[in-house]
Amino acid sequence: RGMKGRGRNAATNLQRFTGCAVREFTFLAKKPGCSGLHITTDACWGRCETWEKPVLDPPFIESHQRVCTYNVTQLVTVQLPNCSASVDPAYTYAMALRCHCGMCVTSTTECITSG
Amino acid sequence: YEVLSPGCHLYPFNVTIRSDRRGTCRGTHVAFACVGYCESSAFPSRYSVLLASNFTHNVTSASRCCTISKDAKVKVRLDCPRGRRHDDIEILTARACRCDMCRKSRY
Numbered sequence: 001r002g003m004k005g006r007g008r009n010a011a012t013n014l015q016r017f018t019g020c021a022v023r024e025f026t027f028l029a030k031k032p033g034c035s036g037l038h039i040t041t042d043a044c045w046g047r048c049e050t051w052e053k054p055v056l057d058p059p060f061i062e063s064h065q066r067v068c069t070y071n072v073t074q075l076v077t078v079q080l081p082n083c084s085a086s087v088d089p090a091y092t093y094a095m096a097l098r099c100h101c102g103m104c105v106t107s108t109t110e111c112i113t114s115g
Numbered sequence: 116y117e118v119l120s121p122g123c124h125l126y127p128f129n130v131t132i133r134s135d136r137r138g139t140c141r142g143t144h145v146a147f148a149c150v151g152y153c154e155s156s157a158f159p160s161r162y163s164v165l166l167a168s169n170f171t172h173n174v175t176s177a178s179r180c181c182t183i184s185k186d187a188k189v190k191v192r193l194d195c196p197r198g199r200r201h202d203d204i205e206i207l208t209a210r211a212c213r214c215d216m217c218r219k220s221r222y
Binding site: 003015016017018020023025027029030031041043044045046047048049050051052053054056060061063065067068069070073075091092093094095096099104107108109110111112113114115 | 121126146148152154159160174175179180181183206212215
């Protein structure tokens with residue numbers, strides 16, 4: 001599973017890139033009862049402006065946390081290979097048509113954050 | 116200050132404090148915020164995430180945000196008219212910044 005830049009120039013530019021863009025992403029689609037299938041699709045990657053600022057009143061820190069996430073999504077369905085007879089081979093995943101710096105919406109998105 | 120470059124940096128701003136609404140005593144101080152551009156990405160969720168969310172979370176967003184990693188209190192002296200005195204006011208300022216967990220429950 002990983003994001004790919006295109007060529008050496010892309011890699012260099014990515015170190016300086018700010019904003020949020022559609023970027024190629026490869027992952028292994030798999031579910032119990034079928035073989036896995038490598039899929040290359042469009043996902044989102046970038047660096048959005050975030051900040052924390054001390055303020056005089058509680059909670060004493062004001063923060064702005066927008067992250068690079070899907071703006072317009074298209075669901076794509078593929079057929080996984082070698083599924084057992086009782087298993088539906090259909091596998092549906094989300095492809096990004098457009099990305100933006102926005103709130104991570106917990107109703108549609110698994111929001112994970114790490115230190 | 117490299118605010119437009121990747122990373123998370125100290126950024127100065129002016130804080131003005133007034134003793135009351137009329138601003139009888141007032142003081143200004145330069146404090147620091149943390150501002151920057153940390154990496155984040157969003158991609159198709161794994162099957163285990165799809166199952167656990169009843170197929171509602173079809174996107175996974177992995178993010179870090181620009182946060183204050185070290186802060187300090189500083190005293191601001193208020194100037195009053197006609198030689199009156201006002202106690203110093205303590206304010207917070209950032210001392211160091213880091214791309215770290217997005218702390219808001221909904222970020």
